[in-house]
Amino acid sequence: METVTTTGTWVIPKVNASQFTVHDDQIKWGAVADNVKSGYAFKGGPVPVRVDGTEFVLGTFTHHNFPIPPLPQDQFDVRLAVNVAFQDGHEIDFVLKFHHNETPNQGPNPEDLVDLPVVHPRQEVVTIDGAAYNVLITGFWQNHKHVYQFVSPEGQSNSADIYALLTPVPVKPILHISRVQALGSAATGQSDEFVEILNRGAETADISGWTLSADDAGQEFTFPSATTLEPGRRIRVHTNEVRPEDGGHSFGIGRPIWNNEGDTARLRDTNGNAVAVLAYGDHDPTAPGD
Numbered sequence: 001m002e003t004v005t006t007t008g009t010w011v012i013p014k015v016n017a018s019q020f021t022v023h024d025d026q027i028k029w030g031a032v033a034d035n036v037k038s039g040y041a042f043k044g045g046p047v048p049v050r051v052d053g054t055e056f057v058l059g060t061f062t063h064h065n066f067p068i069p070p071l072p073q074d075q076f077d078v079r080l081a082v083n084v085a086f087q088d089g090h091e092i093d094f095v096l097k098f099h100h101n102e103t104p105n106q107g108p109n110p111e112d113l114v115d116l117p118v119v120h121p122r123q124e125v126v127t128i129d130g131a132a133y134n135v136l137i138t139g140f141w142q143n144h145k146h147v148y149q150f151v152s153p154e155g156q157s158n159s160a161d162i163y164a165l166l167t168p169v170p171v172k173p174i175l176h177i178s179r180v181q182a183l184g185s186a187a188t189g190q191s192d193e194f195v196e197i198l199n200r201g202a203e204t205a206d207i208s209g210w211t212l213s214a215d216d217a218g219q220e221f222t223f224p225s226a227t228t229l230e231p232g233r234r235i236r237v238h239t240n241e242v243r244p245e246d247g248g249h250s251f252g253i254g255r256p257i258w259n260n261e262g263d264t265a266r267l268r269d270t271n272g273n274a275v276a277v278l279a280y281g282d283h284d285p286t287a288p289g290d
Contacts, residue, residue: 001048001049001050002048002049002050002086002087003046003047003048003049003087004046004047004049004084004085004086004087005044005045005046005047005084005085006044006045006047006058006059006082006083006084006085007025007044007082007083007085008025008042008044008059008080008081008082008083009022009025009080009081009083010022010025010026010027010040010042010078010079010080010081011078011079011080011081011095012027013076013077013078013079015073015076016071016072016073016076019031019071019072021034021037025041025042025043025044026039026040026041026064027039027040027078028064029068029071030066030068030069030071031068031069032066032068032069036066036068037064037066037068038063038064038065038066038068038102038112039063039064040061040062040063040064040078040080040098041061041062041064042059042060042061042062042080042082043059043060043062044058044059044082045059047059047084049084049166050166051128051131051133051166051168053165053166053167053174053176053200054165055138055163055164055165056163056164056165057141057161057162057163057164058082058137058161058162058163058164059082059161059162060159060160060161060162061114061140061150061159061160061161061162062157062158062159063112063114063150063152063157063158063159064157065111065112065152065153065154065155065156065157065158066155067154067155068102070104071102074101074102074103075099075100075101075102076099076100076102077097077098077099077100078097078098078100079095079096079097079098080095080096080097080098081093081094081095082094082095082096084126086128092126092127092128094126094135096137096162098114098115099114099115100112100113100114100115101113101114101115110153110154111151111152111153111154112152112154113149113150113151113152114149114150114152115148115149115150125169126166128166131168132168132169133166133167133168133169134166134167134168134169134202134231135164135166136164136165136166136167136200136202136231136232137162137163137164137232138163138164138165138198138232138233138234139162139163139232139234140160140161140162140163141160141161141162141163142160146163146234147160147245148233164232165200165232167200167201167202167231169202172201172203173199173201173203173204173205173229173231174199174200174201175197175198175199175200175201175205175207175229175267175275175276176197176198176199176200176276177195177196177197177198177265177267177276177277177278178196178197178198178234178278179194179195179196179278180194180195180196180258180263180265180278180280181193181194181195181196181258182258182259182260182263182280182281183260184239184256186241188254189239189240189253189254189255189256190239190255190256191238191239191240191241191254192238192239192241193238193239193256193257193258194236194237194238194239194246195212195236195237195258195265195278196234196235196236197212197229197234197235197236197237197267197276198232198233198234199229199230199231199232199233199234200232201231202231203231204228204229204230204231205228205229206227206228207223207227207228207229207269208223208224208225208226208227208228208270209222209223209225209270210222210223210227210267210268210269210270210275211223211267211268212237212265212266212267212268213265213266213268214257214258214259214263214264214265214266215263215264215283216257219251219253219257221237221249221250221251223249235247235249236249237249237250237251238250238251239251239253239256239257239258240252240253240254259281260281261281261282262279262280262281262282262283262284263279263280263281263283264277264278264279264280264283265277265278265279
């Protein structure tokens with residue numbers, strides 16, 4: 001693990017450039033006084049970075065969402081040039097692209113929407129200690145959850161951390177069970193238990209026909225045809241709930257699956273090979289003994 005320092009510089013869009021101004025780590029827009037314009041800010045700083053596929057916080061994104069007159073174009077892309085400075089003095093640079101939707105201030109859904117920064121399919125490659133890595137942006141952290149679209153309430157400043165990871169180049173899809181939520185909060189059957197799967201590789205994974213299972217018999221889920229997982233993206237398989245924002249996958253079992261004390265989640269390909277395994281609690285061989 002190495003500690004690096006991240007900074008960001010906003011780039012004025014080529015479309016309707018006269019609507020935008022850049023001030024240090026902020027970009028602003030709107031035909032109003034400068035102190036009440038809407039805009040983005042990025043706050044970097046010291047960041048511990050690992051090259052083993054572990055996610056890290058790239059920096060904090062803030063949207064200053066204030067009422068402004070309608071723009072000539074209500075959807076546009078904004079680019080952020082990110083600089084990463086290493087302890088030995090060398091630096092790497094890459095560019096993130098945010099897609100902004102400036103919604104009407106009045107109406108049933110006045111919140112503005114910001115889509116996750118795009119780095120794929122035009123992947124950004126950085127070199128560390130002579131090895132090449134893809135930079136994958138894996139989500140905003142908002143309301144205690146990774147999301148791909150940042151929902152920004154009107155009339156206030158809204159922030160979320162941007163998560164990223166580094167994956168070697170070239171590399172096949174790398175599927176990883178990133179989380180098992182064994183204790184659900186639903187009143188009946190803990191239907192909101194889930195297993196989360198993350199693609200830590202730089203290529204899209206086709207997981208059609210793959211299975212996810214727990215230790216006990218009769219607790220197996222098979223992914224339907226045409227199920228894919230893009231680089232840096234994650235899906236969840238719930239016990240007995242269908243949530244489109246998580247991929248829409250469910251075991252469809254009306255009782256708890258994942259033991260609170262400990263269990264093992266296994267992801268297998270169509271040949272039955274274990275691609276990813278996550279043991280937790282008393283099933284985790286690395287956990288301290290009594």
